[in-house]
Amino acid sequence: MSRPLIAHIDLDALRHNYRLAAGLAPDSLSVAVLKADAYGHGAVSCAKALAGLAPMFAVAAIEEAMALREAGIREPIVLLEGIFSADELALVESLELGMAIHSDWQLEAVLAWRPARPVMTWLKVDSGMHRLGFSPDRAAAVWKALKAAPEVVGDLHLMSHFATADSRDDRYFAQQREIIMALAEQLDAPLCVANSPSILAHVEAHGAINRPGVMLYGSDPLEQANDASQQLSPVMTLRSEIIAVRELGAGEPVGYGGRFVTSAPTRIGVVACGYGDGYDRHAVDGTPVLVDGQRCRLAGKVSMDMMTVDLTDMPQADIGSEVVLWGRSQAGTVLSVDEVATYCDTISYTLLTGVLPRVPRRYNGGHID
Ligand SMILES: Cc1ncc(COP(=O)(O)O)c(C=O)c1O
Known part of the structure; x- marks a missing residue:
């Protein structure tokens, strides 16, 4: 068993997106x-x-x-x-x-x-x-x-x-x-x-x-998406798991500096992914993540190797539940890297290029680099 954080790279999606780029400009060499x-x-x-x-x-x-x-x-x-x-x-x-x-x-x-x-x-x-x-x-x-x-x-x-x-x-x-x-x-x-x-x-x-x-x-750079950009498909899925769960009462701070404070009894999930992996520490409370394919929210500052998410509305989520930081969940739901970037006051380019070498890349479920 190893640390569950992996950047899954979908090379079929890469080819799909290339074909889209080339098809939009049939007279150009792409x-x-x-x-x-x-x-x-x-x-x-x-x-x-x-x-x-x-x-x-x-x-x-x-x-x-x-x-x-x-x-x-x-x-x-x-x-x-x-x-x-x-x-x-x-x-x-x-x-x-x-x-x-x-x-x-x-x-x-x-x-x-x-x-x-x-x-x-x-x-x-x-x-x-x-x-x-x-x-x-x-x-x-x-x-x-x-x-x-x-x-x-x-x-x-x-x-x-x-x-x-x-x-x-x-x-x-x-x-x-x-x-x-x-x-x-x-x-x-x-x-x-x-x-x-x-x-x-x-x-x-x-x-x-x-x-x-x-x-x-698979990232859409346009300020306003259009028909073409909506056909892009995410290539990287940054996927991890819940590694611990905490049940907290109201009024409890979570993580460094206690930035997030529970306002009611709250179930906190700890995710194996942090800024030491390249996830942006500027992510604010409320930044979306997918847990078992469902959207939930970052709660507390991102740490070096971990982050904390609010699982209060997901009683079934537990240790081992899938967490998608961006990309496509196993259930098929998508969280775009562009959306995550807006919560970090940045652009997808910095999030994608920022995934650090310690995160293994797995290609189409096969070989790992
Ligand atoms: C000179 C040049 N051409 C093309 C590109 C590709 O741009 P984009 O990723 O927005 O398609 C870049 C990216 O920064 C660039 O610097």
């Missing part, structure tokens, strides 16, 4: 974003599950690409932030990677380089995110410099990233889109701009290449 260990789901297992479906993968850094290559992944892989130092170009060549170019020092290094084969390159333009990329004023000159080096630069795309594609208010999104579209038209350049919210809600931003990330894992 590159599966596998950075941050596939948003906490295990990049190698996810890449293998998507083999034959996704023609290309994207990661944040060369170490992530290397791990995929070492596991035998042969599909093209693009570095979303490009190289971090010029000496990485040797690995870009030997691992046969593509890369973004977002700044002058990268441009210089790339143009001075003589790879055996031209490399797929995404020229990153700052259309308004103000994070990475060349300014729109500079982008045309950089595009031309890259085009003039066909021995180095293979397939060239114009890349940008939207700051507010998930928002109900699409004014800033439209502004960014106009900037990048005008540039694409001027340069006759193929576009790579759409992330999950743009794929789900902005067909006008679909380009030659799209970059779905969080939607592949």
Whole structure:
């Protein structure tokens, strides 16, 4: 018998979500974003599950690409932030990677380089995110410099990233889109701009290449769900069990700092999952969890290895009862990671990427990583 906390990863759901992303943009090539260990789901297992479906993968850094290559992944892989130092170009060549170019020092290094084969390159333009990329004023000159080096630069795309594609208010999104579209038209350049919210809600931003990330894992990034986002299926189920039960009278504090105080006789269940597993300590009292498939509420601060839930309305729940922190219960009920994130004043991305290595990942009820 071991600690019952496991992150169950449903690779069929991952494939379903990928098909949804690709189906929403039939004229685009959908590159599966596998950075941050596939948003906490295990990049190698996810890449293998998507083999034959996704023609290309994207990661944040060369170490992530290397791990995929070492596991035998042969599909093209693009570095979303490009190289971090010029000496990485040797690995870009030997691992046969593509890369973004977002700044002058990268441009210089790339143009001075003589790879055996031209490399797929995404020229990153700052259309308004103000994070990475060349300014729109500079982008045309950089595009031309890259085009003039066909021995180095293979397939060239114009890349940008939207700051507010998930928002109900699409004014800033439209502004960014106009900037990048005008540039694409001027340069006759193929576009790579759409992330999950743009794929789900902005067909006008679909380009030659799209970059779905969080939607592949079943999370809906949109401020307001739409028909497409409602078809997403959760990939990770973070599942544990009740390991102890307490019967308390009224007026009793529960957990660190006594944040939760019982207002009536209360049945408290202790769950094997805490912030030492990556569950967010900012979760407020009332954060939903599923016990035996039924919604109940967090009661008290999350501890390192445990948390406490109110089982007063669930007299049948006991030691060994299933607890789902997010995902799908064995009874089939779903608690979305997006909903849990709102109770933690965060987004699904941080919860999913935050599940720590001590939590075993089990894939489709089979192998454990
Ligand atoms: C450059 C880039 N493209 C695509 C993605 C995928 O975004 P999402 O997970 O919202 O689909 C990200 C994620 O942060 C990103 O940084």
